Amino acid sequence: MLKGKIIRALSGFYDVQLDDRIIRCKGRGLFRKKQVTPLVGDIVELDLDSPQASTGMIQHVLERTNELVRPPVANIDHALIVQSITEPELNPILLDRFLVLAESKRIEPVILFTKKDLASSKISEHANYYKDAYEKIGYQVIETSTEPDLLVQSLESIVKNRVCVIAGQSGVGKSTLLNRIEPDLNIETADISKSLGRGKHTTRHVELYQLLGGFIVDTPGFSSLDFAELTxxxxxxxxxxxxxxxxxxxxxxxxxxxxxxxxxxxxxxxxxxxxxxxxxxxxxxxxxxxxxxxx
The missing domain is CATH 1.10.40.50 (Probable gtpase engc; domain 3)
Known part of the structure; x- marks a missing residue:
């Protein structure tokens, strides 16, 4: 049986990377009975409709190392937690909520600070305090650059040969970050809502992008996380x-x-x-x- 990785889930279909091919698959009806939902990032066994077909059926989902409910992603190595310094302003309590979630799932977090080029000296000083504090704890903190080459250089060693989820409040620059690394992606972005101080939701499905020798999951933006399953x-x-x-x-x-x-x-x-x-x-x-x- 063939083995591949789900890189996209949309409307009941799953795109599975099989070597250098993408196979559009459905899941077995048995999954629904057993309440098994294949997730982006899953390693799956599949059958093709014919040897050269671009369609097939997922027969089995292999055991996961971890999984997230929101966004629905499995087998994650790193969480790239994006926090903007301004527009919207740095939110340490939200950052800590993301860190708690990542740690609880045994996912290694990396903190990315964006929009430093838009920040005043006072705001930058405020952000530096938190950068120093999180580095003292032991977290890696990266101030992302607007220069694509420098951005690639700072992230390549983290992403290469790994699956990374990129997460953060709407409007902090997640999609912009990915577009800067790979302009051909052309992921939709939106301005900050002035009345709410947060971004409009622009990412409408979960997708695993092949970048920097690994995979990055761009996920729907959200502004809060609950601890419904955490003890x-x-x-x-x-x-x-x-x-x-x-x-x-x-x-x-x-x-x-x-x-x-x-x-x-x-x-x-x-x-x-x-x-x-x-x-x-x-x-x-x-x-x-x-x-x-x-x-």
Whole structure:
């Protein structure tokens, strides 16, 4: 049986890359009965309608290393989390929501700051504070260039031989970024809505683009992420700087909220942990704790 990767999903059809060919496929009716939905990024086994046909049928979806619900993508190596410095302004709480999601799925995040060329010196200074803070935690932060050659140079080593999802709030420049790397893509972009301060939705389906020796998934923009499936225990593990320190907490399984002799709260007092990160952790903890049960 032939094996390929789903690179596009649209209206019940799946485009599967099979060596140097693209095969338009449908999924077996059995998938619906078993509630299996093939996703972009899936490795699948398929049969062709005939040896030279460009159409076929997906017979089996191989086991995934990870998957996201929104966007619906599987087997991701890196999450390229795009945050604009201005228009819309940098949003650290939203950035941390993306980081939590990536960490919970064991996807390595890389933070991309865009639109520095549009920012005032004051806004740039504000962004530099967060760049330094996230690099101190251990995250890779890249300030993207408007020069295509420099942009390719900064991203090639991250994307090559990997599947990367590019994610971020609408209007931060995700599609513009991809078009700058490969102008032939011609992905639709839109201006920021002045009344809402966010971009109009321009990406209407999930697609895996072959770029820089790997794959990048351009995804529909969205401005919020909920933690519907995340537990308090999982949340605690997604703040990676807390994890390194928590072994010194007095109580095993400390949630770093009300427990005495908490090493994380001690580190907060000394400045070893950034106050904005701890504040976001408290907010997310409260959100999950007060989440209404789903039946």
């Amino acid at each position: 308090l225990e999982e949340l605690r593990e997604t703040f990676i700087e807390f994890e390194r320190i928590s072994e010194h907490c007095k109580f095993r399984g400390c949630f770093h909220i009300n427990e005495p002799k908490c090493a994380v709260k001690d580190a907060l007092e000394t400045g070893e942990i950034e106050s904005f990160r701890y504040k976001h952790y408290q907010l997310f903890h409260e959100e999950i704790k007060n989440r209404k049960p789903r039946y």
